[in-house]
Amino acid sequence: MTFWQITAELLGGFGYTLAIFAITLLAAIPFGLIIAFGSMSGFKPLNVLCRGFVWVIRGTPLMLQIIVFAYGPGLWLGIPIRTLAQQLLMVCIAFSINYACYFSEIFRGGIESISQGQYEAGQVLGMTKRQIFFKVVLLQVVKRIIPPMSNEIITLVKDTALASVVVHVDLFTIAKQIVNVQVILWPLFYAGLFYLIFNGILTIAFGRIEKKLAYFKV
Amino acid sequence: MAFLEIKNIKKSFGSTEVLKGIDFSVEKGKVLVIIGSSGSGKTTLLRCINFLETPDEGEIFVGDAAVLDAASRQGKLSDEELRHRRLHFGLVFQSFNLFPQYTAKGNLTLAATLQAKERLKAEGLHKNKEAVAAEMKKISDKADEVLARMGLAEKADFYPCQLSGGQCQRVAIGRALMLDPEVLCFDEPTSALDPELTGEVLRVIKSLKDREQRTMIIVTHEMEFARNVADHVIFMADGVIEEQGTPEQVFDHPTSPKTVAFLAVDKV
Numbered sequence: 426m427t428f429w430q431i432t433a434e435l436l437g438g439f440g441y442t443l444a445i446f447a448i449t450l451l452a453a454i455p456f457g458l459i460i461a462f463g464s465m466s467g468f469k470p471l472n473v474l475c476r477g478f479v480w481v482i483r484g485t486p487l488m489l490q491i492i493v494f495a496y497g498p499g500l501w502l503g504i505p506i507r508t509l510a511q512q513l514l515m516v517c518i519a520f521s522i523n524y525a526c527y528f529s530e531i532f533r534g535g536i537e538s539i540s541q542g543q544y545e546a547g548q549v550l551g552m553t554k555r556q557i558f559f560k561v562v563l564l565q566v567v568k569r570i571i572p573p574m575s576n577e578i579i580t581l582v583k584d585t586a587l588a589s590v591v592v593h594v595d596l597f598t599i600a601k602q603i604v605n606v607q608v609i610l611w612p613l614f615y616a617g618l619f620y621l622i623f624n625g626i627l628t629i630a631f632g633r634i635e636k637k638l639a640y641f642k643v
Numbered sequence: 644m645a646f647l648e649i650k651n652i653k654k655s656f657g658s659t660e661v662l663k664g665i666d667f668s669v670e671k672g673k674v675l676v677i678i679g680s681s682g683s684g685k686t687t688l689l690r691c692i693n694f695l696e697t698p699d700e701g702e703i704f705v706g707d708a709a710v711l712d713a714a715s716r717q718g719k720l721s722d723e724e725l726r727h728r729r730l731h732f733g734l735v736f737q738s739f740n741l742f743p744q745y746t747a748k749g750n751l752t753l754a755a756t757l758q759a760k761e762r763l764k765a766e767g768l769h770k771n772k773e774a775v776a777a778e779m780k781k782i783s784d785k786a787d788e789v790l791a792r793m794g795l796a797e798k799a800d801f802y803p804c805q806l807s808g809g810q811c812q813r814v815a816i817g818r819a820l821m822l823d824p825e826v827l828c829f830d831e832p833t834s835a836l837d838p839e840l841t842g843e844v845l846r847v848i849k850s851l852k853d854r855e856q857r858t859m860i861i862v863t864h865e866m867e868f869a870r871n872v873a874d875h876v877i878f879m880a881d882g883v884i885e886e887q888g889t890p891e892q893v894f895d896h897p898t899s900p901k902t903v904a905f906l907a908v909d910k911v
Contacts, residue, residue: 493799532698540740542673542738542740543740544734545695545736545740546736546740546741547754548694548695548729549694549695549729549732549733549819550753550754550818550819550822551726551727551730551733551754551822552726552753552757553722553726553730554722556757559743560753560757561753564744565743565744567746582892635700640744640802641743641744641802641803641804642743642803642804643745
C-alpha cells in the first residue's frame with residue numbers, strides 16, 4: 426500500500442469517526458439538558474430516577490454500555506442488530522446516553538452556580554420564569570460551562586475509537602487493521618495525527634467562543 | 644386610607660419567627676426609612692412586600708387594590724396575576740444584581756421590551772413592524788432619559804463589569820424606575836459599596852424624593868442619610884416595630900431603650 430492509499434483508507438475511517446462524534450454531540454446536549462433539569466427537579470421520584478441513571482452510566486465502562494446496546498437487542502429482545510447502519514445507530518445511542526450523563530452534571534453545575542439574585546432581579550421586574558432562564562441565565566451558564574464542555578468534547582473525539590468493539594470502520598480501527606496486514610507501525614501514528622489536528626481545530630473554536638463571551642463577567 | 648398599607652405581616656422560617664406582625668402605612672410621595680440591627684427582619688419585610696417571600700399572614704394594599712392577602716392563599720393566583728401585582732413595587736438590591744451580559748441600557752430596556760412584546764402580541768400587533776418599532780423607540784428613549792437622570796448618559800453602552808459599584812447601583816435604580824413602580828424599595832443600597840461611592844447613590848435616591856416625589860421604602864444603615872431623606876422612620880428589632888415616628892422623634896428623642904442602644908452603637 427502506498428502512502429496515498431493509506432491516507433485514503435484513514436480518511437474513510439475518519440469520516441465515520443466524525444459522524445459518530447457529530448451525532449453523539451447533537452443528541453447528547455439536549456438529552457443532557459433534560460437529565461440536568463430532572464436531577465434539579467423538586468419532584469422527588471424524577472430527581473432520584475435521574476440521579477440514579479447518571480450514577481449507573483457514569484459508574485460503568487462506556488465499552489460495556491456499547492456492547493449492551495449493540496448485542497442486547499438481539500440477545501434479549503429478539504431484534505438482532507445486523508447491518509452496519511443499525512450497528513452505527515446503536516453505537517451512537519450508547520455514546521449519546523453516556524455523554525448526556527456527563528454533560529448533565531456540567532449543565533447542572535453551571536445552572537446552580539448562577540446566583541439567586543439574578544432570578545430575583547428578573548422576578549421583581551415582572552419577568553416570567555421562562556424569560557429569566559432564556560434571557561438572563563442561559564448565556565451566563567454557557568459562559569461558565571465552555572471550559573468543562575470543551576474538555577468532554579475533546580475526550581469524545583478520542584472515545585469514538587471504542588466503537589471498534591462493534592463496528593470496524595472508525596479511524597483507529599482502520600489504522601490497526603492496516604498495521605496488522607502490512608506489518609508496519611507508522612499508520613497508527615498517522616491516525617494519531619488526524620485526532621490531534623481535529624482536536625486542534627476544536628480547541629481553536631472553543632477559544633474563539635470563550636473570547637466572544639469575554640465581554641461580560643459572571 | 645394611606646397609599647400603601649401593610650397589615651399584620653407575619654413570616655416564619657421553620658420555627659424561627661422573623662416577622663411577628665408588622666403594620667405600617669406610607670402616604671403617596673413620602674419616604675419611609677427602616678432601620679434596625681441585622682437579623683431584625685428588615686430585609687425579610689422588604690422581600691415580603693416584593694413577593695420574594697410569601698408571608699404566612701397579613702395583607703398589603705396599594706391605593707385601593709389588595710395586592711396581597713396571605714389568608715386567601717397567594718398560591719391560588721395565576722403566575723400572570725402575580726407578575727402583574729408585583730409590578731406595583733420596584734426593588735433595588737444590596738448587591739445590584741445587574742444582568743452582566745447586557746449593557747447599562749440593555750439592563751434598563753430588557754424587562755420593558757419583553758412586556759411591550761407581550762402587550763403587542765395580546766393586541767395582535769406583534770407582526771406590525773411599525774407598531775413594534777414605535778414601541779421599541781419609546782422604550783429606548785425612556786431608557787436614555789432615565790440614564791441621564793441617573794447621571795449615566797455616557798455609560799449607556801458599558802457593561803456592568805466596566806462600571807464602578809456606585810455606577811452599577813445607579814443602573815439598578817434606573818432599571819427599577821423603567822417600569823414606573825408605585826412604591827420603590829431599597830434593600831441597603833449602599834452596603835456593598837466602598838465608602839467613597841455611597842454619596843453618588845444616596846444623592847440619586849434623594850433626588851427621586853425631591854424632584855419626583857417618589858413613594859419609597861428604604862432599608863439602610865446610613866443614619867445621616869436616613870435622617871436626611873426620611874419622612875417617617877421605623878426602628879425594627881426582633882421582628883417587631885420597636886419604635887416609629889418622624890426622624891427627629893426617632894433619632895433625637897428615642898423612647899425605647901432598644902432604639903437608644905442601637906443609635907448609641909452607631910455613633911461610636
